[in-house]
Amino acid sequence: MKKPTRQMVPALAILALSVAGLAVAAAAAPPTRRGQEVHLFEATVRVADDGVEDPDEYNYRLLATVLGSVEAAQNVTYETYPGTFSAFLTNNQARRLSKVPGVLEVRQRDDPVPTDGQ
Numbered sequence: 001m002k003k004p005t006r007q008m009v010p011a012l013a014i015l016a017l018s019v020a021g022l023a024v025a026a027a028a029a030p031p032t033r034r035g036q037e038v039h040l041f042e043a044t045v046r047v048a049d050d051g052v053e054d055p056d057e058y059n060y061r062l063l064a065t066v067l068g069s070v071e072a073a074q075n076v077t078y079e080t081y082p083g084t085f086s087a088f089l090t091n092n093q094a095r096r097l098s099k100v101p102g103v104l105e106v107r108q109r110d111d112p113v114p115t116d117g118q
């Protein structure tokens with residue numbers, strides 16, 4: 001068997017460093033966890049001006065394309081107005097909502113602070 005050569009030592013050191021680097025990167029950014037974080041998001045939507053659909057129903061229907069049902073959309077909606085609504089969504093759901101046709105913008109709002117009724 002050959003003795004380790006002088007050139008092998010730096011190569012092993014680089015290998016050890018890159019393995020350590022990968023471990024640190026994996027610990028610092030768990031991608032699935034961030035996607036599951038829930039925040040309050042505000043969506044700006046194109047207003048249908050044909051007047052045939054209730055604006056709230058329209059908002060729920062857009063959100064339902066991501067959540068699966070109008071009922072689920074109503075459950076997570078915080079506020080709804082013609083042309084805009086806010087809802088508690090995961091980062092992944094917010095990203096998918098931003099790609100729904102009719103949705104102009106989705107941005108994170110500050111999570112509301114619970115009030116004691118004052």
Ligand SMILES: *[C@@H]1O[C@H](CO)[C@@H](O)[C@H](O)[C@H]1NC(C)=O
Binds near residue numbers: 069071072075
């Ligand atoms: C909506 O909320 C109600 C009341 O908490 C619950 O019974 C129902 O299962 C929820 N529906 C969906 C689709 O999440």
